[in-house]
Structure formats: structure tokens, C-alpha cells
Amino acid sequence: MNMLIADPLAETQAGKARALMRIVIVGHVDHGKSTLIGRLLHETGSLPDGKLEALRSSSARRGMPFEWSFLLDALQTERDHGITIDTSQIRFRTMARDVVLIDAPGHTEFLRNMITGAAQADAALLIIDAVEGVRDQTRRHGYLLHLLGVRQIAVVINKMDRVGYDKARFRSVEADISTELSNLGLTAQAVIPISAREGDGVARRSSRTAWHHGPTVLEALDSFTPAQPMRELSLRMPVQAVYKFDDRRIIAGRIETGRIAVGDAIVVMPSGTTTRVRSIETWPAPIDAAGPQTASAGHSVGITLDDEIFVDRGDIVATAAMRPKAVRRLRARVFWLGETPLSVGASLDVRIGTAGVRAILVRIEHAIDPGRLSPVGAAEIARNHVGEIELALTRPVAADPHSVNPRTGRIVLEADGRIAGGGLVLSVDVAEEAAPRRSIVPVKSAVPAAERTRRFGHHGAVVWLTGLPGSGKSTLGRALEERLFSRGGMPMLLDGDTLRGGLNADLGFSAADRAENIRRIAEVAAHLARNGVIAIVAAVSPSACDRAAARAIGGSRFYEVFAAAPPDICEQRDPKGHYRRARSGAMSGFTGVSAPYEAPVAPDLAIATHLLEITAAVDQLERFLEEVEVLAGADQRLSPDVSI
Amino acid sequence: MDRLDELEAQSVFILREAFARLRHVAMLWSLGKDYNVMIRLARKAFFGRLPFPVLHIDTGKKFPEMYAFRDRYRTEWQLDLIVEPCPPIEAMDPTLPPAARSAARKTEGLKLALDRHGFDGLIAGIRRDEEPTRAKERVFSPRGLEGSWDVREQPPEFWDHFNAAPPPGAHMRVHPILHWTESDVWAYTRRENIPVIGLYLARDGRRYRSLGDSDITFPIASQATTIDDILVELDATTVPERSGRAMDHESEDAFERLRASGYL
Numbered sequence: 001m002n003m004l005i006a007d008p009l010a011e012t013q014a015g016k017a018r019a020l021m022r023i024v025i026v027g028h029v030d031h032g033k034s035t036l037i038g039r040l041l042h043e044t045g046s047l048p049d050g051k052l053e054a055l056r057s058s059s060a061r062r063g064m065p066f067e068w069s070f071l072l073d074a075l076q077t078e079r080d081h082g083i084t085i086d087t088s089q090i091r092f093r094t095m096a097r098d099v100v101l102i103d104a105p106g107h108t109e110f111l112r113n114m115i116t117g118a119a120q121a122d123a124a125l126l127i128i129d130a131v132e133g134v135r136d137q138t139r140r141h142g143y144l145l146h147l148l149g150v151r152q153i154a155v156v157i158n159k160m161d162r163v164g165y166d167k168a169r170f171r172s173v174e175a176d177i178s179t180e181l182s183n184l185g186l187t188a189q190a191v192i193p194i195s196a197r198e199g200d201g202v203a204r205r206s207s208r209t210a211w212h213h214g215p216t217v218l219e220a221l222d223s224f225t226p227a228q229p230m231r232e233l234s235l236r237m238p239v240q241a242v243y244k245f246d247d248r249r250i251i252a253g254r255i256e257t258g259r260i261a262v263g264d265a266i267v268v269m270p271s272g273t274t275t276r277v278r279s280i281e282t283w284p285a286p287i288d289a290a291g292p293q294t295a296s297a298g299h300s301v302g303i304t305l306d307d308e309i310f311v312d313r314g315d316i317v318a319t320a321a322m323r324p325k326a327v328r329r330l331r332a333r334v335f336w337l338g339e340t341p342l343s344v345g346a347s348l349d350v351r352i353g354t355a356g357v358r359a360i361l362v363r364i365e366h367a368i369d370p371g372r373l374s375p376v377g378a379a380e381i382a383r384n385h386v387g388e389i390e391l392a393l394t395r396p397v398a399a400d401p402h403s404v405n406p407r408t409g410r411i412v413l414e415a416d417g418r419i420a421g422g423g424l425v426l427s428v429d430v431a432e433e434a435a436p437r438r439s440i441v442p443v444k445s446a447v448p449a450a451e452r453t454r455r456f457g458h459h460g461a462v463v464w465l466t467g468l469p470g471s472g473k474s475t476l477g478r479a480l481e482e483r484l485f486s487r488g489g490m491p492m493l494l495d496g497d498t499l500r501g502g503l504n505a506d507l508g509f510s511a512a513d514r515a516e517n518i519r520r521i522a523e524v525a526a527h528l529a530r531n532g533v534i535a536i537v538a539a540v541s542p543s544a545c546d547r548a549a550a551r552a553i554g555g556s557r558f559y560e561v562f563a564a565a566p567p568d569i570c571e572q573r574d575p576k577g578h579y580r581r582a583r584s585g586a587m588s589g590f591t592g593v594s595a596p597y598e599a600p601v602a603p604d605l606a607i608a609t610h611l612l613e614i615t616a617a618v619d620q621l622e623r624f625l626e627e628v629e630v631l632a633g634a635d636q637r638l639s640p641d642v643s644i
Numbered sequence: 645m646d647r648l649d650e651l652e653a654q655s656v657f658i659l660r661e662a663f664a665r666l667r668h669v670a671m672l673w674s675l676g677k678d679y680n681v682m683i684r685l686a687r688k689a690f691f692g693r694l695p696f697p698v699l700h701i702d703t704g705k706k707f708p709e710m711y712a713f714r715d716r717y718r719t720e721w722q723l724d725l726i727v728e729p730c731p732p733i734e735a736m737d738p739t740l741p742p743a744a745r746s747a748a749r750k751t752e753g754l755k756l757a758l759d760r761h762g763f764d765g766l767i768a769g770i771r772r773d774e775e776p777t778r779a780k781e782r783v784f785s786p787r788g789l790e791g792s793w794d795v796r797e798q799p800p801e802f803w804d805h806f807n808a809a810p811p812p813g814a815h816m817r818v819h820p821i822l823h824w825t826e827s828d829v830w831a832y833t834r835r836e837n838i839p840v841i842g843l844y845l846a847r848d849g850r851r852y853r854s855l856g857d858s859d860i861t862f863p864i865a866s867q868a869t870t871i872d873d874i875l876v877e878l879d880a881t882t883v884p885e886r887s888g889r890a891m892d893h894e895s896e897d898a899f900e901r902l903r904a905s906g907y908l
Binding site: 090112113115119120148240245254281282283298299300302313337351354412417418419420422581584585594 | 645647649650652653654656657660661663664667668669670687688689690691692693694695696697724761762763772773779782798799800801802803805807809825
């Protein structure tokens with residue numbers, strides 16, 4: 001009999017709490033999971049006072065015989081349906097350790113809940129009804145344990161009372177399940193005959209199964225070993241965020257595998273930039289000024305780097321010598337829980353570490369119903385089925401094959417913003433160009449630029465308005481558009497916010513997304529300019545580097561115009577209420593509050609938008625465009641451009 | 645790395661995910677022990693100061709010691725505190741039992757705060773071991789438009805990948821200490837020297853194990869005058885933590901009904 005230990009405090013005070021084991025109970029519906037858990041709680045003295053009596057009397061009121069499983073059916077809905085619908089977690093203690101028992105539902109319909117529960121487990125108890133033997137959900141759960149990476153398994157053959165504690169029946173079921181598991185590369189640590197209802201084999205040996213020389217269920221639980229942080233593998237730290245709360249630039253994330261030390265040479269993937277670890281940051285600041293020098297797998301840390309290299313959420317900080325791959329294509333073995341079957345051409349969001357990337361399913365190699373372990377054709381992967389697939393990612397992401405690193409070698413699939421599958425990375429291909437450039441032949445416009453210039457009275461150009469939110473870029477852009485149009489020109493306003501509604505709707509506000517946002521706007525603006533239009537871009541474009549890239553795309557008639565209202569005035573204006581929300585902490589990464597704005601050092605033109613009336617500001621812009629001969633001044637003809 | 649270190653690292657990871665993936669989060673602050681631990685964890689996650697507001701849904705019926713605690717530590721911990729008063733009891737569903745009806749005010753106060761501030765994420769300090777329906781929770785738990793919780797339709801959540809896209813107009817509840825136990829909370833409080841409201845410690849043979857509204861929360865018999873005493877007491881007890889919270893026990897499904905309609 002297992003009892004509570006006498007004085008846990010002595011251990012806790014020494015900073016050494018008892019080991020915690022997370023064990024999931026899986027198996028076919030009605031094979032006795034809840035009954036076994038109820039029995040375990042009772043046998044270990046873990047039930048709250050009066051709970052058993054309350055349930056017995058509640059059963060009596062309902063006119064039902066008492067069942068051990070009622071202990072778990074805390075929810076009204078569950079009692080009504082008589083089945084466990086979601087993962088529930090129950091704690092108890094054995095002699096050796098604290099145990100969290102994760103009760104996973106056996107019904108196919110709730111496979112997503114079984115996965116939620118089993119993925120947290122260090123070990124699994126697979127329960128099988130001695131009468132029914134191995135059923136489809138037994139196989140399905142076995143397969144999923146394999147995919148979820150649960151390697152420690154004990155099999156419990158329940159309801160031995162219903163087969164008269166027959167040894168031959170036990171051996172037959174034992175042989176079936178052992179074959180199934182070994183096909184998945186799994187071996188059961190023990191196969192145990194029990195009757196959860198009667199208590200045989202759960203906490204104590206039973207004379208009715210005297211032929212069984214293996215452990216009881218409790219002994220099997222105590223023989224599992226808790227999962228250890230993977231310190232011995234190479235360093236992998238997926239970046240959760242980069243914080244600039246003060247003058248430090250802290251890269252925050254959890255070390256999934258390996259160790260990190262101050263001074264280590266590291267690489268940031270997928271970019272491949274290398275630098276060294278300057279410090280490991282903690283709060284509260286350590287009393288001795290030095291701070292921690294090392295950290296290892298399992299720790300959530302913040303580090304600073306020797307160089308101000310570009311790092312963003314989704315990147316992986318890794319050992320420079322043993323880096324993950326920058327992956328553009330990968331093969332994976334996945335389970336699928338989505339309502340709509342997964343088919344070739346499907347667009348999915350793939351999560352690897354902290355990275356999220358859009359991907360296209362380009363191939364299905366196998367599709368299997370793990371309940372029957374038979375191929376079901378490779379056309380699609382149905383709900384609750386598994387398969388091997390190939391994904392093409394829309395941008396390179398750092399990843400490893402699962403065989404190299406179990407943490408950065410697994411993926412989660414999302415459909416419509418909801419997790420709908422996951423699996424193991426079987427192999428990765430290095431990044432390559434999405435479309436080979438040599439196959440692209442640009443088509444030139446039929447109307448020569450000179451013709452357009454004659455008609456519009458101006459050359460094509462890009463007027464790039466940059467400035468803090470609230471600095472008046474959009475207002476100025478609109479007024480300029482109006483002015484140019486009224487003098488017969490062909491202006492077109494490209495407003496950053498407007499384009500985020502469509503062209504750039506897939507982009508967020510990470511540094512990489514901001515850069516891509518600017519690149520796309522610049523490409524559109526440059527195309528318009530080549531075709532005689534004056535493209536007026538109104539976009540915060542906070543990064544000097546991104547604006548330099550835009551200028552490179554924009555061509556020779558690219559003009560950076562700085563809407564130079566000071567920050568306090570922009571914040572006071574706050575036309576869209578963004579500053580207020582950013583100050584309240586409601587908007588993160590907001591330029592001017594929690595993200596930097598790099599003001600242009602040498603803009604082509606700076607306009608004091610806070611001092612000038614809008615008409616005066618547009619006058620200034622118009623004069624500038626005449627000076628640079630985009631617009632023809634009074635009595636002046638524009639000469640055709642040689643080439644733009 | 646001991647168990648408290650592991651718990652802390654996991655909670656810090658969750659808090660950082662919430663801040664990175666949701667647009668507009670707030671952390672609830674009930675002033676109780678779990679929430680004070682959560683604030684400590686958030687200060688660790690974000691290097692000293694919370695980058696989001698802290699929300700106290702105020703029934704106006706907390707113990708005076710709790711208000712004193714709030715007023716002191718909002719300043720000391722540099723919290724950006726929002727206090728949201730709850731609507732009166734008359735506005736609550738009259739079919740609920742009396743204490744549950746009283747507790748429902750908090751749910752309505754929460755809905756008002758959500759409407760007013762447009763949060764898409766609320767960080768809450770519930771734990772699996774407190775209560776059976778909470779044992780079924782996800783770390784990132786989507787709520788319906790009315791703040792409702794549909795336990796039957798919970799999306800899968802595994803490998804620390806969270807569903808962070810609430811349906812338009814709805815919000816996510818984020819539970820960074822879901823995996824902690826009552827003993828963990830006290831052991832961590834002791835290790836980190838987190839201040840404790842005096843009501844948790846025994847005076848005249850009684851102490852509060854869980855703090856809620858003063859009219860529907862009752863003390864337990866206890867001799868635990870220090871956190872060490874509490875840890876020893878918890879180790880021996882088989883009485884549930886929320887036994888002093890009247891609304892949990894009025895009828896078999898009262899607490900589940902509260903939770904389904906958006907209670908924590």
C-alpha cells in the first residue's frame with residue numbers, strides 16, 4: 001500500500017522537491033481507463049474526505065450502481081453521456097514520487113483531446129479490455145504515442161475478472177499488442193493483468209493472477225523515469241521576442257536543447273549571422289554584478305549579443321558549429337485532426353519552434369488510418385489519419401530533422417488559425433529560390449515613357465513619405481495627389497495602412513514582416529514610376545535600412561520626403577488612437593512608443609508638417625518636384641528621360 | 645533545475661508567448677496568492693516591469709486587507725492597474741443559487757472590461773488542481789463572443805504550441821500557472837519572498853485558504869501561522885482548496901455553469 005510520505009517539507013526546503021511523473025492513460029473507449037484511475041486514487045489514499053461517499057450517494061439518487069469512473073466524471077455533460085470527453089489531470093502520490101495522471105478520452109471523436117493529454121506525458125499506460133482485446137482505438141493511440149514521442153509504455157490488460165483470470169487469454173492479448181507495438185518501434189516495459197473494478201493487480205498482487213510475476217500497476221508507475229531536459233544535444237533556442245524595455249536589447253526564449261554560456265560563439269538561423277553571447281540577463285538583477293554565466297535546456301532566458309545583428313521572433317539561436325538548416329522544403333510524418341481532409345495544394349500555417357510560416361502541401365506520400373494500419377490511398381489525409389507529406393514553405397525557416405533534434409524537428413499544422421495537426425520532420429532540404437529566375441521574361445509596356453511624360457506633364461517618380469505615426473504623411477500624400485491630378489498629372493497614392501488591408505494583409509509587425517511590407521510597396525511604386533506615374537507612398541517605414549532597400553528598388557527618381565513633426569506632437573494628435581493604446585500596453589511593437597523610428601539622416605526633403613498649413617506644405621513639395629525636374633515649372637518643357 | 649525552477653521556466657515561456665502572439669493583453673489580478681505569484685513570474689519574464697495592464701475586477705466586497713494590499717503593491721510593483729467595478733447583484737441571473745449569483749457579478753464585470761478595452765487576451769491565475777472543471781482547461785483557452793467556454797469544442801494543444809487566434813470579437817484566456825499546485829504556489833511564494841495577505845495565515849485557530857468576496861468566503865480551522873506551516877498542513881489535508889468558497893458547493897453544477905458563462 002502506498003502512503004503519503006511523512007515530511008515533504010524537509011525535501012522542499014532543501015530545494016529538492018519530489019520527482020514529478022506525468023503519465024497518460026490511453027486505450028479504446030470502455031476498456032476501463034476511468035475505472036483504473038478511480039481505483040488508483042482510492043488505493044493511494046488520494047481522495048478528498050467524503051468524495052467517495054458523496055459519489056456513492058449521488059449514484060444512489062440517480063438509481064445507478066456506483067462506478068469507480070464516476071470519480072472523474074466531474075462535469076455534468078460527461079455524466080449525461082457516460083464518456084470522458086476531455087483530458088483531465090489528477091494528482092496522487094506513490095512511495096517514490098508525485099504522479100500526474102492524465103486521463104485521455106478513448107472515443108475517436110475526441111482524439112484531439114487524447115493528443116493534448118498524451119503530448120504532456122513522460123510515459124503511458126495503454127489499457128486493453130481482456131474480453132475485447134486490441135481494438136482500432138488501441139492501435140490509433142499506440143501510433144499516436146509513437147508520433148508524440150512517448151517512448152515509455154506499460155500495457156494493462158483489464159477486466160481479467162470477466163475472463164475468469166484466465167492466463168491463456170492474457171497471453172493471447174499480450175502477444176497481439178506486443179506485435180502491434182513492435183511494428184511501431186515501441187516495446188512495453190510491462191504487460192500487467194488486472195481488474196480495476198475488483199482491485200487485482202493495481203496496488204497489490206492478487207492470488208487470482210498468481211501466475212503473473214511482473215509488477216503491479218503502481219510498481220510499473222514507479223519504474224518509469226521522468227523526462228530529462230535535453231542538455232547533451234546542440235544548443236537550440238527558438239527566439240520568442242526581442243525586448244528593448246531599456247538600453248539593453250534582450251533576446252528572449254527557452255533553451256530547448258543544449259547549453260549556452262557567456263562568450264559562446266552562436267549563430268542565428270535562418271539568416272546564418274554569427275556573433276557571441278555577451279550576457280545572460282535576469283530579473284531581479286543579481287547581487288554580485290556578474291550574473292549567471294551559463295544556462296541549460298529547460299530554462300527560459302534572456303541573452304544579449306556582442307553585435308547588433310538582426311534577430312526576430314521565430315529565429316533559432318544555435319551552436320555556430322552545429323547549426324540547424326535554413327529550410328524551404330521538408331518532409332514530415334503527421335497526424336491530421338482537421339475537419340476537412342488534407343489534400344495536395346492545401347495552404348497551411350506551419351509552426352516550428354516559435355516560427356510561423358505559410359506553406360503549401362506539395363505531396364502526400366502515404367496516408368494511413370492508424371486504427372486499421374492499412375494504407376487508404378495517397379489522395380488525401382482524412383481526419384484522425386496519419387500520413388507522410390512534403391511541404392513547401394513560403395520563406396526559409398530554421399529546423400532540424402527529428403532524428404537530429406526532437407524539439408526543433410517537429411512541426412505543428414494550423415488551419416484557419418487553429419491547431420489541426422502535427423508531426424515529426426523526416427528530412428529537410430536547404431533553402432532554394434522559389435522560382436528559378438531564368439524562366440522569367442519581363443514584358444515591357446507598349447506605351448513609351450516619353451509618350452506618358454508628354455501627356456501627364458511629368459516624369460514617373462516615387463515620392464516616399466516617411467515619418468512617425470500621426471506626422472501627417474497620409475494627409476500630405478492625399479493633398480499632393482489632388483494637386484498633381486488637378487494640373488493634369490497622373491499621381492497615385494500608395495498608403496501603407498491601406499495596402500496592409502490587401503496586398504500586405506499576410507504581414508505582421510515583426511522586423512522581417514515590416515521589411516517585406518516595405519519591399520512590396522517599393523516594387524509597386526517602382527513599377528508605377530517606370531510607367532510614368534508619380535507614386536506617392538505614405539508609410540511609416542521606420543527602418544533606415546528598409547528605406548535604403550526601397551530606394552534601391554525605386555530607381556533614379558526616388559525621393560525620400562521626411563514628415564518631420566516631433567514625436568510629442570504626433571502623440572498629441574494621435575488621429576487613430578494608436579499611441580494611447582500603445583501606451584496602455586495594448587499594442588506592442590508600436591513605432592514611436594515601443595519600437596524605434598530611425599529618422600532619415602539626409603532626406604531629399606524634410607517638411608515641418610507641424611508648423612505648415614497643408615497648402616503650404618504641398619506648395620513646398622510641388623516646388624521641390626519642379627526643382628528636381630519631375631514636374632515642369634512655368635514655361636518649361638520636360639526633356640525626355642534617357643532611361644529610368 | 646528543481647521543480648520550482650521548471651514551473652517558473654514554463655510559466656515564463658507561456659507569458660512571453662501570450663505577449664508575442666496576442667495583440668492586446670491584460671493580466672487579471674484578484675489580489676490572491678496565485679495572482680501575486682503570477683505577477684512575480686511576469687516581472688521575471690519581462691525583466692522587471694509588466695508590459696501590459698493589470699486588471700482588477702472589483703466586486704467592492706473584498707476584505708479590507710486585500711484593498712490595502714492592492715494599494716500598496718500597485719505602486720511598489722509599478723503596475724499599470726485598471727480597476728473595473730462589477731454591476732449590482734440585481735442584474736444577475738436570478739435562477740443561480742445565492743452565492744453563485746453573487747460570484748456571477750465578477751463575470752459581468754469582466755465582460756464590461758473586455759468591451760471597454762477590447763482586450764483579445766486575458767491572463768488568469770487558475771490552476772488545474774483547484775477544481776475539476778479547471779483541470780480540463782487549455783493553457784490558451786478560446787472564449788466565445790459572450791466570454792463563454794465550450795469544454796466540448798476545445799482545440800488541441802500540444803508541444804507548447806498554443807492556439808492564439810481568437811475568433812473576431814472574442815478573446816483568449818491564458819493560464820500561465822495552470823500546471824502549478826497549491827503547494828507549489830506557497831513554496832514559490834516562500835522562495836521568492838512574495839508578500840502575503842495576512843488573512844492566509846492563522847489567527848485564533850482560523851485562516852483563509854482561498855480569498856474571494858468577504859460575504860461568500862469562509863476561513864478554515866488551522867494552526868498555520870507561517871508559510872512553512874501551510875506547506876505541512878497542505879501535505880496532510882484531503883479537503884479541497886475551494887471548500888471555503890460558497891458558490892462552488894450550492895449545487896452539483898453551479899460552478900460549472902459559472903465557468904461555462906465566462907467565470908474564471
